[in-house]
Amino acid sequence: MKLMAYSNMSLCAVRGFCAYFFILSSFFWSNAMAIQIMFSMRRPCLLYDRGWREFSWYSLYAWGCPAVLTIIMAIVNFHPGDHPKPGIGLMHCWFVGNQQWYYMYSVMSILILANIGIFIWTSTRFWCLSFNSSHVKAVKYKLMLTIRLFVLMGIPWIFEMIGSLVETSIVWAIIDIINTLQGLFIFVLLVLLRRRAIKMMLKHGWLNCVSDSIEKYLALAEDEEDVVEHTIDVRMDGNITT
Numbered sequence: 159m160k161l162m163a164y165s166n167m168s169l170c171a172v173r174g175f176c177a178y179f180f181i182l183s184s185f186f187w188s189n190a191m192a193i194q195i196m197f198s199m200r201r202p203c204l205l206y207d208r209g210w211r212e213f214s215w216y217s218l219y220a221w222g223c224p225a226v227l228t229i230i231m232a233i234v235n236f237h238p239g240d241h242p243k244p245g246i247g248l249m250h251c252w253f254v255g256n257q258q259w260y261y262m263y264s265v266m267s268i269l270i271l272a273n274i275g276i277f278i279w280t281s282t283r284f285w286c287l288s289f290n291s292s293h294v295k296a297v298k299y300k301l302m303l304t305i306r307l308f309v310l311m312g313i314p315w316i317f318e319m320i321g322s323l324v325e326t327s328i329v330w331a332i333i334d335i336i337n338t339l340q341g342l343f344i345f346v347l348l349v350l351l352r353r354r355a356i357k358m359m360l361k362h363g364w365l366n367c368v369s370d371s372i373e374k375y376l377a378l379a380e381d382e383e384d385v386v387e388h389t390i391d392v393r394m395d396g397n398i399t400t
Contacts, residue, residue, distance in 0.1 A: 171247020175228055178246070178262060182224035185269045188311055190216040191304045192276040198297055199283045231261050256322075263319050270312050277305055303348065310343050 194216065235244045244261055245254025253261065280301055314336045321330040349355060359365050 167247050170251040174246035174251045175232060177252075178231070179224050179228045182227060182262065182265060183221060184311060185266050186220040186223050187216075188304070188308055189269045189273055190220045191300075191307070192273045195280055195297065195301050195304055196276050198300070199280055227261075227265065258322065259319075263322070266315060267319070270308075270316070273308050273312070277301070277308070306347055307344065310340060310347060314340065 231244055231246075234241070235246055235248070242257065242260075243254070244257045246252060248254070252258070280297075284298070314333060317333050318337060321333050324330070350359075356365070
């Protein structure tokens with residue numbers, strides 16, 4: 159967007175701020191998922207669906223924080239004065255110079271480091287706490303799901319940050335293409351490659367050409383989502399709650 163020419167800079171600004179908001183929202187949602195996993199290790203009952211109340215708090219965090227940051231950046235951007243401005247909608251549709259480091263990459267870096275810390279802490283807790291085995295499987299499934307999402311989102315953006323420090327090159331263009339296709343990668347990994355999705359496609363005959371290999375793959379382990387759905391609440395000592 160930075161290199162695109164726009165005759166209507168107002169539309170350009172709207173596009174830039176919307177992109178900023180949704181990019182940060184994806185990282186805050188990833189962090190919210192990691193926090194939910196962390197709380198489920200401390201209090202197992204939080205692993206289960208507690209309805210709209212719990213979801214509302216995570217939504218407030220994951221949507222609200224990016225919204226506040228976007229509003230603050232817009233105020234700084236359009237407030238008269240000689241102070242450093244993001245530059246969105248002023249000369250380009252994206253940040254000017256290294257301003258993206260102050261307003262976007264810094265926030266993303268904090269969230270990435272926070273997620274890494276949570277993943278390390280959660281992994282170590284597996285060795286320190288004793289849960290009912292189905293609870294361990296359920297937490298492990300959600301943890302691995304969140305880590306996959308984190309890798310899909312975080313790694314390309316880490317290279318994007320590095321790429322912003324060097325002059326435009328073919329490598330930078332490739333990284334931008336990968337970031338553009340993130341939604342497709344997430345859909346394939348988290349939707350199409352789920353065991354129950356594979357079973358459904360196999361049942362409808364969409365995978366007949368590789369049915370033998372697929373059946374062997376499905377026979378290796380049970381469906382983790384079934385474990386999550388049928389896991390009962392347990393206390394820290396592994397006893398069933400009443």
